[in-house]
Amino acid sequence: MSRSDEPKVIIAGAGPAGLLVAIMLADIGVKSTVLERSAEPDQWSTKSYTIVLGERGQASLKRGGCLESAASFGMQRKFIYFVDGKSGKRRCIPKKFHGMGFSRPLLVECLEKNAIEKPNIAVKRGAGVSNVTMDGENGLQVHLEDESILSGSHVIGADGKWSKVRQSFPSLSKQGKILACPSFGVHMVSSTLPDGWPADGTYVIKPENEDSMFHIIASPVPTGELSISMVCYDETVEKFPWLAPPDNMAPETYGSRGWEDEVSCMPSSEKSNLVLADELAQLLENEMPAFLAAIGKNTLKSARINRRVSWLKMTADKGKSVTYSTVDGKVTLVGDSAHAITPTTGEGCNLAMESAVKLIDCILLEMKEKETDRCTIKVLSAAFCNFGLSRHKDVQPVQEKSAAGSQIKKR
Numbered sequence: 549m550s551r552s553d554e555p556k557v558i559i560a561g562a563g564p565a566g567l568l569v570a571i572m573l574a575d576i577g578v579k580s581t582v583l584e585r586s587a588e589p590d591q592w593s594t595k596s597y598t599i600v601l602g603e604r605g606q607a608s609l610k611r612g613g614c615l616e617s618a619a620s621f622g623m624q625r626k627f628i629y630f631v632d633g634k635s636g637k638r639r640c641i642p643k644k645f646h647g648m649g650f651s652r653p654l655l656v657e658c659l660e661k662n663a664i665e666k667p668n669i670a671v672k673r674g675a676g677v678s679n680v681t682m683d684g685e686n687g688l689q690v691h692l693e694d695e696s697i698l699s700g701s702h703v704i705g706a707d708g709k710w711s712k713v714r715q716s717f718p719s720l721s722k723q724g725k726i727l728a729c730p731s732f733g734v735h736m737v738s739s740t741l742p743d744g745w746p747a748d749g750t751y752v753i754k755p756e757n758e759d760s761m762f763h764i765i766a767s768p769v770p771t772g773e774l775s776i777s778m779v780c781y782d783e784t785v786e787k788f789p790w791l792a793p794p795d796n797m798a799p800e801t802y803g804s805r806g807w808e809d810e811v812s813c814m815p816s817s818e819k820s821n822l823v824l825a826d827e828l829a830q831l832l833e834n835e836m837p838a839f840l841a842a843i844g845k846n847t848l849k850s851a852r853i854n855r856r857v858s859w860l861k862m863t864a865d866k867g868k869s870v871t872y873s874t875v876d877g878k879v880t881l882v883g884d885s886a887h888a889i890t891p892t893t894g895e896g897c898n899l900a901m902e903s904a905v906k907l908i909d910c911i912l913l914e915m916k917e918k919e920t921d922r923c924t925i926k927v928l929s930a931a932f933c934n935f936g937l938s939r940h941k942d943v944q945p946v947q948e949k950s951a952a953g954s955q956i957k958k959r
Contacts, residue, residue: 553924553926555925556579556581556699556701557573557703557704558690558704559583559703559704559706560677560690560706560707561582561706561707562584562586562656562673563656563708563884563900564655565706565900566584566707567656567660567663568608568612568614568659568905569704569904569907570663571613571662571669572905573668573669574663574666574669575666576908576915577923579668580669580670581670581672582670582671583672584672584674584675585675598649598650598767598769599651600625601622601649602645602647602894602895605648607902608898608905611905611908613662614662617658617662618655621650621655621657621658622648622649622770623650623747623770624648624748625646625647625749626642626748627642627643627748628640629745629746629750630751630752630754631838632753632754633756636841636842640749647750650769651769651771654770675693677707677712677713678692679715680716681716686925687699688700688701688702688703702878702880702928704879704880705880705882705886706882709726711881713881720874720879723871724861725861725862725863726860727860727861729856729858729951730856730955731782731856731857731890731892731955732855732856732857733778733891734780734791734851734852735775735852736778736847736851737774737776738773738843740772741774743842745774751765753765753836756836757835760787762784763778764776774843776843776847780793788827825845828851829848857890858888859889859950859951860884860886862886862940870937870944872887872936872939873936873937874932875933877929877936878932880907880932882900882903884896884900886943887903889943889946890950892954893953899946906938907932907935910934910935911923911927911928913931913934915927
């Protein structure tokens with residue numbers, strides 16, 4: 549029989565942070581239900597990018613007991629290769645700490661396999677959260693898109709930058725503001741690695757003409773493909789107007805469809821898709837002929853121009869502190885729901901999973917201070933409050949550094 553002081557946790561979002569939280573909660577005896585809108589892992593194209601886990605991410609996986617299994621899914625990143633776009637010559641720089649590369653779907657698949665093996669975790673896909681409300685004095689109700697309702701004692705929002713959990717509570721939503729940066733990406737995928745390119749590193753390709761104001765980052769993924777991101781700035785568009793990112797969305801509606809709003813503006817027809825490919829071919833032929841020859845013109849047909857990168861800045865009223873939790877400790881946010889970051893430093897997933905670990909650390913500390921080996925509702929609420937107030941101090945400097953890197957460096 550369940551005890552009345554036993555928490556019932558609902559986690560919105562089955563991304564890396566949400567799944568890792570569930571796994572680590574299970575390890576301390578806390579049951580959770582993980583809700584995920586997508587019926588299958590990562591249905592939207594912009595989420596199928598490459599993730600490289602550094603020290604933060606790998607340490608988090610180790611804490612969750614998932615590092616060994618993740619190693620079988622990912623691939624090592626031992627080097628950074630700087631490539632001359634004109635000649636194709638490579639310069640190899642060893643990394644001090646070997647990264648671990650994944651496609652995002654593979655990382656999610658790995659963590660989900662670990663999660664469903666735990667007796668205290670239920671993962672429900674095709675269950676999108678629309679909002680969260682209070683249920684009496686102590687409980688919460690999670691309303692799903694199919695109009696069904698789940699009840700719980702606590703809710704963890706791990707549902708991304710456009711978090712429905714965050715939007716459900718004014719004390720959280722009023723702190724957050726999405727800020728766009730003058731930077732965007734053109735993403736494409738090559739079905740194979742270029743001949744002679746080792747799969748153990750990340751490639752940075754520079755154009756012959758520095759005034760072109762763009763560069764390319766290419767990352768091998770475990771599927772054998774090459775994920776290619778052409779990093780551009782507003783200054784790039786001044787020279788190449790056809791590269792302009794999509795702006796055909798009113799600011800007040802941006803984010804209303806969640807991650808779907810992050811998807812690049814899809815070409816209106818096959819003809820417009822080919823026009824973009826032809827324009828890119830001409831640009832790369834002039835600026836990076838060796839790179840174009842390596843990936844082939846056919847790869848350019850997969851190109852999509854994404855929206856400008858953005859991040860979530862959390863600020864508090866004068867005299868108050870930013871917090872990722874409600875004042876009663878019933879709700880907290882982890883990952884992009886709390887601290888979405890631009891992709892410049894590659895720390896988004898690393899920070900998200902580290903937040904999962906920090907949340908568990910707060911719970912364990914509260915249990916120790918209360919001299920109990922059980923995580924009760926009261927213990928969990930106090931831990932959520934402590935996590936919410938402390939985590940922001942760690943992540944905001946990383947967010948700001950990443951945002952600064954999303955602007956072109958002035959000469």
